[in-house]
Amino acid sequence: MLSHQERIDWHRHTGHQLIYPRRGVLRVFTAAGVWVVPPSQGAWMPAGTAHSHRAFGATEMRAILFDVDGEGPFPQRPTVLAFTPLLREAVTALTDDAAMAPDVRSRLARVVLDLLRSVEAPQRFLPALEDPRLREVVALLEEDPADRRTLAQLGAAVGASERTLSRLFREEAGMTFAQWRGQFRLHHALVLLASGQQVTRIAGACGYASPSAFIGAFRASFGTTPGEYLRREPDLRI
Known part of the structure; x- marks a missing residue:
């Protein structure tokens, strides 16, 4: 849980990251610009993308990393995606259950990627x-x-x-x-x-x-x- 105005400084990941504020709002910063992400949306950060976050309201941030060598297709640029109720629950399950069996986790991650193919969100984006x-x-x-x-x-x-x-x-x-x-x-x-x-x-x-x-x-x-x-x-x- 991130407190109001708490910031996660600039960083990057070797894998692709899906960021989801289950509660609260995130401002997500990249070199390309800034998004505001409410609980009905998530942000996709391709591997190697430098980014930072700032929370507004008490924010419950969830994040999933995907191996770049895994099955795609993966979005090629940072973007914000609409979250359906099913996608919300799948992401929540993946981030809640640390003891989930590896084969179950792999199949559920595949479901998340499949769901991401069909969701779009209005781009509340301010370019750099x-x-x-x-x-x-x-x-x-x-x-x-x-x-x-x-x-x-x-x-x-x-x-x-x-x-x-x-x-x-x-x-x-x-x-x-x-x-x-x-x-x-x-x-x-x-x-x-x-x-x-x-x-x-x-x-x-x-x-x-x-x-x-x-x-x-x-x-x-x-x-x-x-x-x-x-x-x-x-x-x-x-």
């Missing part, structure tokens, strides 16, 4: 940015996610024009600044939901103009309101 001016903008917003300054105002703070920053976001992030900021705010909102914050407070802390604006953005991305999402994801926070 290389340009130092973009990094400065990100640092300002990480320091204060409630900051509602425009791109032009943020550009003035970091010594870059709005036009330049707009072009760089499209080139490096593959999205506009408005799209990037929308993803960033939803990342932060999921973290705060896991921490037990109320919707009204989350709206202000994430820079939304009003609670209704936050609820609308959340519904547009997740297909449900924050309250309904918590009822559907009872293990998001404990």
